[in-house]
Amino acid sequence: MIFGSKKGPELNNRRVRYNDLRSYFTSYSMLIPFLSMFFIFTLVPIVSAIALSFSDFNMLELPSWVGWANxxxxxxxxxxxxxxxxxxxxxxxxxxxxxxxxxxxxxxxxxxxxxxxxxxxxxxxxxxxxxxxxxxxxxxxxxxxxxxxxxxxxxxxxxxxxxxxxxxxxxxxxxxxxxxxxxxxxxxxxxxxxxxxxxxxxxxxxxxxxxxxxxxxxxxxxxxxxxxxxxxxxxxxxxxxxxxxxxxxxxxxxxxxxxxxxxxxxxxxxxxxxxxxxxxxxxxxxxxxxxxxxxxxxxxxxxxxxxx
Amino acid sequence: MLSAVKRKRIRVSKVKRLSRSPVTTFFLAFMLFVVGVFMALPMVYAVVSAFKPMEEFFVFPPRFFVINPTTDNFILMGQLMSSMWVSFERYLFNTLFVSGLSTLIYTFIAVLASYPLAKHRFPGSKVIRELIVTALMFTSAVTGVAQYIILARLRLINTYGALLLPSLASTMGVFLCMQNLTLVPDEMLESGKIDGAGEYRIWWSLVVPNIKPVVATIVIFQFQSVWNQTGHHLIFNEALKPLATALSQITSAGISRAGAGAAASLLLMIPPILVFIISQGKVMETMVNSGIKG
Structure with a gap:
């Protein structure tokens, strides 16, 4: 059984929702410390590298958009x-x-x-x-x-x-x-x-x-x-x-x-x-x-x- | 009743031993030995070179082993180190501080994050898992520029933070831990839930003890990768630079410093190996006869 899945028919919908939210909150709280580091120092640099691949950038001037030229x-x-x-x-x-x-x-x-x-x-x-x-x-x-x-x-x-x-x-x-x-x-x-x-x-x-x-x-x-x-x-x-x-x-x-x-x-x-x-x-x-x-x-x- | 169980166990272990033929054991050990020599050879050569006097680097025909061992190389390295602006102890402290702290924090947050990723279902869990595994495949060679800009914005350039924080974003440990957690049976975690334990409690007393070998492996990887970090472009203040930067200046001087270079590399290798021995020893003690219990 996986946490956060439907708990059974005898519980009413609202109660299920509340329990789900609570368990989601715990899961997220365990993730946040790593995920924030991952986001700032891994994901953002990767996304910006992909964005830079469509630009002309010599590290002195601001990058300029060149589309698919590269x-x-x-x-x-x-x-x-x-x-x-x-x-x-x-x-x-x-x-x-x-x-x-x-x-x-x-x-x-x-x-x-x-x-x-x-x-x-x-x-x-x-x-x-x-x-x-x-x-x-x-x-x-x-x-x-x-x-x-x-x-x-x-x-x-x-x-x-x-x-x-x-x-x-x-x-x-x-x-x-x-x-x-x-x-x-x-x-x-x-x-x-x-x-x-x-x-x-x-x-x-x-x-x-x-x-x-x-x-x-x-x-x-x-x-x-x-x-x-x-x-x-x-x-x-x-x-x-x-x-x-x-x-x-x-x-x-x-x-x-x-x-x-x-x-x-x-x-x-x-x-x-x-x-x-x-x-x-x-x-x-x-x-x-x-x-x-x-x-x-x-x-x-x-x-x-x-x-x- | 108990003795019957005991007798059965003993018999089982005998059956197990019977399945190990001594001929295969010998053959496998021999294979391991041959490749082990190849793996160890350059290491042995490093140790030998560290004790070689300068003139023995230039004898013909070259000799693998040292004839007149000397500690000159270490003395030369010591002199080179002491002629630098900053003392050796300071470099050592910088490296030990940053790699120790990073290992501690990273192991904690990585093992903590991998538990919900592997065992819980929540909105976004699949996307986050995919992102972590995919990010692993992107080369770090070009992400340095963006990382530098972010660190500069956070005013972290020229501080320990510039070495520490990016090292906490490594995805490898989380991925490794996530994979290992698939071996931990869900029923065991459920039993903790039935006993009324909260998620953090389940994580600490059921999850972590069962994945000790992987936790030790993450400790080794993290310590070693931060230990070897030079970070020349992130720290300009000599007093904050790590040991690897200082020693790389010696090894980059080429053949004239071959001995001192070997001595420096040898020295640089000792702490990661110590961490390795300590953490592996701990794992062997606790896991060797058990493994994850279903």
Whole structure:
């Protein structure tokens, strides 16, 4: 039974109304603190970004309305956007599903371990996401001179003669950044999955054992996965939006919008280029709207495919 | 009668143990170990680099492990920090204050808001849910300008509020909590209602204890995201800047400060990991053998 629904025929209408109003009031009072923050600092900025996408705004003068001009330019004139779109799609299609599956598989594996090992393993797997800038370690590992770890090993074993410019060479940089991204991306959904696995009622497993569940994989399929549905859904939304908004790493490791032949330019980098370098905020906002539409449609598509 | 129940439980747990084959356990643990090494490697490298003397960064062939460990990097970092205008303690206090307060408030309001969103039906509930999930998909890269204007209007630029308030608007924790609440059975909440408990009471004594793992997860996410915030464009007063800003100046100096940079990053990682260990430890204690009771 859900609160606020009709209470039954024996109560007269007025009384029902009064009770409903009271329960609505309690619900709203619980929502207000978060909702006011959400409204001011998330919703209003998003709506104004969408509004700005129809304007010409250089952050010094007031924005002026230009209608669909930004979008026309985006679709018909911006060749670089196509490269950004292609790179972003490559990132999203590879890192999205792979890190989603990894996050669940490893959360499940860790949950199967004895409890002492669990905290340690959770830390090891989550640690890369803890610090904001640990990816700079990869800069040392894949350093482009012969002092870099990978170059050094390859040279001293005679595999290559001269150091490879890992982050500059378009033959390598995309794949290396995909590896770094995978390493970093376990974060949010992984921890959410761990929390979800911890919330499952243990007695269900005992009941399952009586009902003839023979091994872990049957347990996973018949008990764990159905209980994890809500968490898997959360993870999917997070992974989809995360996979499309790769940008900080490409910017830090290979230069993003300054990378050779735009080899690692992503939509986010393209947006930063227009927003913070060229001060074309209207155009940058239009790019962000396109990115949002991509994320939204991908979520719809994925959820339809998985029949959620 | 009681002993019969007890015997049954013991038998059940034996059946459960039988379904764990040691071969699969070993295989799964091995898989976990191999990937764990890959995950931990760059971290280990950070720790090792933090203790590397400068000349060992430039040996050929490069070595992964340190030969003559030194604390020079930490001393250099200390010198760099003490030569700044503002003392290290001040930066540390700023960060701890803002991230601690934000974590406390956000966890409270997010867990509170997710309860009616997941379990009550009221006018607008569906729209609000949709808005929260959809807002999650919009990149934060362009919303900064509007946020700045709002903060300026509220006269919050150059105060702790500029770091604190926007962090309370994060939608992820609410969404996560909402999803987890679908696992809490409605009958349990109804039973609280029949006992005459008000909604706030039900929330505190029935909802929150059953979703502890997720509450701990929200604590971790929030602390970590605010801890790593630099906020250069929001705070110009050096005395109010967070630690991450100060340390990012060291790491941005490149290879010549490689050791000090690694030392700084290492230092910056410790508090979030501590928060993680403490909150996870609490969860493990209470939830490990129970889970949500139906």
């Amino acid at each position: 979008y026309r330019r985006l679709i018909f004139e911006d060749d670089v956007l196509l490269i950004a779109l292609k790179n972003t799609l490559i990132f999203a299609i590879i890192t999205g599903p792979v890190s989603y599956i990894f996050a669940f598989v490893f959360a499940w594996l860790i949950n199967e371990m004895p409890s002492k090992m669990r905290v340690l393993m959770t830390i090891i797997f989550y640690a890369p996401s803890v610090s904001g800038n640990v990816y700079f370690l990869w800069q040392y590992i894949f350093s482009s001179d012969s002092y870099g770890l990978v170059n050094g090993i390859l040279i001293s074993n005679g595999i290559i003669d001269e150091p490879i410019l890992w982050f500059t060479d378009p033959n390598y940089n995309l794949i290396i950044i995909i590896i770094v991204q995978l390493w970093l991306s376990l974060g949010v959904s992984f921890l959410a999955f761990i929390a979800g696995l911890q919330s499952i009622d243990r007695t269900q497993y005992e009941a399952g054992a009586i009902d003839g569940i023979r091994n872990r994989f049957q347990e996973l399929w018949h008990i764990t996965l159905p209980n994890m549905k809500a968490m898997l859904l959360f993870g999917a939304v997070m992974q989809i939006s995360g996979a499309f908004s790769v940008g900080t790493i490409t910017q830090a490791l290979s230069g993003g919008y300054m990378s050779v032949r735009y080899s690692t330019l992503t939509i986010i980098n393209h947006m930063t280029d227009y927003g913070t370098v060229r001060y074309e905020m209207g155009y940058a906002s239009a790019i962000s709207v396109i990115l949002f539409i991509m994320v939204y449609l991908s979520k719809k598509l994925v959820f339809r495919l998985l029949k959620w």
